[in-house]
Amino acid sequence: MSVSTCPSSTPIVDDAQRCDARGLDAVDRAIVLATQAGLPLVPDPWGAVGREVGISGAEVLERMQAMQANGVIRRVAAVPNHYRLGYVANGMTVWDVDDMQIERLGREVAAIEGVSHCYRRPRHLPHWPYNLFAMLHGRSREEVERQAEVLRRRLGDACRDHRILYSSRILKKTGLRLAGKRPNDAATNAGRRS
Amino acid sequence: MHCQAPSIKAEDLDALDRRLIDSYQRGLPVCTRPFHTIAERLGSSEEEVLARLERLQAMGVLSRVGPVFDHARAGASLLAAVAVPEAERDAFAELINAAPGVNHNYAREEPAREHGYNLWFVMTAPDEPELEARLDDLERRLGVPILRLPMLEGYHIDLSFPIPWAELERA
Numbered sequence: 001m002s003v004s005t006c007p008s009s010t011p012i013v014d015d016a017q018r019c020d021a022r023g024l025d026a027v028d029r030a031i032v033l034a035t036q037a038g039l040p041l042v043p044d045p046w047g048a049v050g051r052e053v054g055i056s057g058a059e060v061l062e063r064m065q066a067m068q069a070n071g072v073i074r075r076v077a078a079v080p081n082h083y084r085l086g087y088v089a090n091g092m093t094v095w096d097v098d099d100m101q102i103e104r105l106g107r108e109v110a111a112i113e114g115v116s117h118c119y120r121r122p123r124h125l126p127h128w129p130y131n132l133f134a135m136l137h138g139r140s141r142e143e144v145e146r147q148a149e150v151l152r153r154r155l156g157d158a159c160r161d162h163r164i165l166y167s168s169r170i171l172k173k174t175g176l177r178l179a180g181k182r183p184n185d186a187a188t189n190a191g192r193r194s
Numbered sequence: 195m196h197c198q199a200p201s202i203k204a205e206d207l208d209a210l211d212r213r214l215i216d217s218y219q220r221g222l223p224v225c226t227r228p229f230h231t232i233a234e235r236l237g238s239s240e241e242e243v244l245a246r247l248e249r250l251q252a253m254g255v256l257s258r259v260g261p262v263f264d265h266a267r268a269g270a271s272l273l274a275a276v277a278v279p280e281a282e283r284d285a286f287a288e289l290i291n292a293a294p295g296v297n298h299n300y301a302r303e304e305p306a307r308e309h310g311y312n313l314w315f316v317m318t319a320p321d322e323p324e325l326e327a328r329l330d331d332l333e334r335r336l337g338v339p340i341l342r343l344p345m346l347e348g349y350h351i352d353l354s355f356p357i358p359w360a361e362l363e364r365a
Contacts, residue, residue, distance in 0.1 A: 120349070
């Protein structure tokens with residue numbers, strides 16, 4: 001789902017516009033809330049979700065397909081925990097890349113092996129000059145460093161500076177939780193109403 | 195150093211487990227009986243596929259079987275960071291974790307640098323104004339400026355990559 005597939009007339013939309021455009025209604029939101037921690041592992045997961053949300057399984061499936069078609073859902077998948085599979089080194093690499101070339105180089109970097117996420121983000125000068133983020137995963141820090149070296153060579157003179165920030169501890173990790181309007185209700189509101 | 199459990203042994207996963215992970219980390223069929231469809235493709239039974247997925251999830255090899263949402267389209271979110279004294283890091287982390295909308299929080303370090311941004315978290319909210327309000331509120335409580343790094347463009351977001359089973363077995 002790269003941005004290049006959007007119509008060329010579409011400018012970079014801000015998040016507020018995107019929210020309006022995403023077209024999630026209350027039932028969709030209820031489905032997102034009911035599935036974001038994982039589907040029930042039963043023969044008819046849609047029916048099980050439907051019972052929770054108060055609609056039919058067929059409608060859940062239809063809405064899931066619609067959300068997939070409009071990009072709210074990237075994919076429905078068996079999501080591996082890479083850490084448990086041996087990818088214990090996680091390096092967030094940040095790069096100060098020439099703005100004139102970042103579009104092309106961002107795509108090139110994204111295609112390099114070991115890169116799971118690659119984003120352009122704003123600089124905050126003077127203390128944060130980095131505009132390109134690439135997340136690297138390896139079985140050791142040495143492997144991440146070798147991957148970063150491949151990126152550095154690819155960026156060449158277009159890159160003025162870079163850093164690698166290793167995760168030393170995971171202090172909180174949940175799948176994306178569609179944030180509701182009601183803070184902290186998960187702990188107190190076991191009987192869900194939404 | 196890490197608070198997660200160590201890696202699993204690749205030997206504990208047989209050919210069917212591996213095929214399930216390899217074939218379906220990029221997406222499973224969104225159809226009436228998805229696990230039945232998967233079973234047919236793999237020459238297994240629906241019951242067996244469900245039992246395997248259940249076990250892989252219990253082992254922590256799979257974090258979940260379900261939808262992967264696009265942060266930007268399912269609400270507003272951004273990557274945020276603060277630089278805090280290393281000795282007080284955990285106290286700051288607790289405040290951050292307790293704030294509404296925080297869904298990831300990683301301590302990060304740079305081997306050759308001190309006093310860098312050492313807490314990185316993702317803040318989410320239903321919409322953009324609420325996101326800013328949550329960050330402003332948290333910033334006041336932390337008493338340190340929050341570096342706000344919204345995604346301007348995504349070149350590649352792919353949490354799936356080939357798992358080198360053979361190498362894992364040697365490890």
